[in-house]
Amino acid sequence: MSGTALDPKTAPAFPIAARAAMKDSQLQRNVHHATQVIQTKRARVVAEMADWQELREAGEHIRRHTMEHLDFYLQEFEVNCARAGGIVHWATDAEEARQIVVGLVKASGSDEVIKIKSMTTEEIALNQALESEDIHPFETDLAELIIQLGRDQPSHIVVPALHKNRKQIKEIFQREMHLADLGDRPEDLADAARSFLREKFLHVRTGVSGANFLIAETGGVCVVESEGNGRMCLTLPETLITIAGIDKILPRFEDLEVMLQLLPRSATGERMNPYNSVWTGVHAGDGPQTFHVVLLDNGRTGILADWESRQTLHCIRCAACQNACPVYRQTGGHAYGSVYAGPIGAILTPQLQEMHYAQSLPYASSLCGACYEVCPVKINIPEVLIHLRQKVVEQNAAQVSNSFDIEALGMKAMAVTFRNERRFRAAQRMGRAAAKLLPRKDGWITWLPGMLGGWTQMRDLEEMPQETFRDWWQKREKDDR
């Protein structure tokens, strides 16, 4: 039932995927509209907080501190969760996590699960794994339902179907829910989802969720949501399985006072989202009586080991950086070839792939810094992007022996040329002669040959002036005399 998952291992490079996305004007209109609305709302509710910068400061420090003591806090969480009746599992990679979850669902005796929106389960392609074992996952978040029924893929961390407009959603629901008379007002569509899922909520015995925060001090888990589908999945099933990255730890319950102010305002531009649930293990007579937590590494410890980019792990998945990014707003999320799109995706995805795949993503940015400005925990995304670009270059240079690295050779030749005035002037003359052939009638160069084409792939180059600055300066001195 699911479409092909976004997989950085097989996805085309960003410039190629982006070019295709840029041709889809409907997609562009939808993404523009949605990101514009969220940004306006966010700006309004952030502006009313006189202590916003102090909250960001606290958020950054809490996250950094957590990473420095991650081994202690994970164990503290495990002990407290277990004391409250929860069962904690550890998964080093996606495959291990999928096996654990599939095993737990089978043990629960159910061949259906209801799911809360979870990017972590998207990251490990859990739905495909469940389906291959004849277990049917039902996505219950409205946007994820749109994605699942449309055999589509998420394009945004918080609003995964923001690339679809109401007409497109109506068509998907009409077809998949067999509702010929369905209207296209958002209210009609939400009503259709309510009726479609209500019976599932009341009958499916196993739920799967992600987590926004794992609280070490209490062993509690916090999920932040809007629709109430989360509360349904957390409360009504007999068995609940929560999958969370090891980075989701918060030291203390009290730390929620910072995160529950930063996250909703940054994510959806609300002072508080409609529902936050906090539960701790198993509560007698209230909610699931079997509760599992799967703690997932899947590349996160590798990011932790790189001190210049470990701040990537501070992310609380609010997607404010996606909404603010001029690149994301043009291309939408699918071009990133990963469930994590936008600026945070550009740094998170290649690192989760240990830099073996998605190497084009650190370049999918103009380094304008808008992402850093809106980040609620002050992740310096441009700094990490530059660091990762350096890693990509070093890695590629290490793969071919130096004498065959054309780019490195070119850089060396350039250094030799730039060091000597005579050689530099000669190069300028040659360049101008060669460049005469390239400009279009409007004076712009849109194509350069060979390796230089990397420049014009993304941007146009202005025609070279008839006269160099040096020539003009010398002539000017002569004229003055």
Added chain:
Amino acid sequence: MTVETSSKLEILRRIREANHTSSGEEAARNGWRGVPRNYKRARVHPQEVMLDLLVDRLREYDATVIRSDHDRIAHHVALRLEERGKNGLVIPAGIPASWLSVGFEFVRDDGLTFKELDMLGGVLTGSTLAIAETGTIVLQNLPGQGRRAISLIPDYHLCLVCTEDVVETVPEAMRRLQNTATLATTFISGPSATADIEMTRIKGVHGPRTLDVILFA
């Protein structure tokens, strides 16, 4: 019970290698105290201004808010039920009898099935506290509030909030909740909503589509 699986040991080993050290309780506690917390952590408004703020915020979320004296609660409950066209409501154990208006049917939750909750038209609960700045009401599994399912499955929620339980900021709320932090806890800010379709906030998806609040002194 915790089990030392090889995956657990491997993940902890990787973290310690990445951090060049292994952390312990004392180091973690000391480090945590060093987090700068210069944000607002206490109330700045007088009581009445704060209560007005709560009412404004709740109304912005499309909740209906009624101010009441303690003696008039049952009267206002009756008015709400009449306006919403309800004959009765589900109630958790521990609701004071003085809140219940005569002439309506109140069904106590002694383990109602989900199907039964779905058939019943609404629920009446108290609350642990409310946060003015964000328009948030906090429910916990306590007498007068009950288990999570009862305030979730019925389509209508009538929630009573005592003015003494209103705080201005999120940090004040977390401090009050600290001692009961391990109870099942739900923060509710307006009725169920979504903005998944073209970022238009629509009231009511899966949780109660209507939220009425009686704020009593």
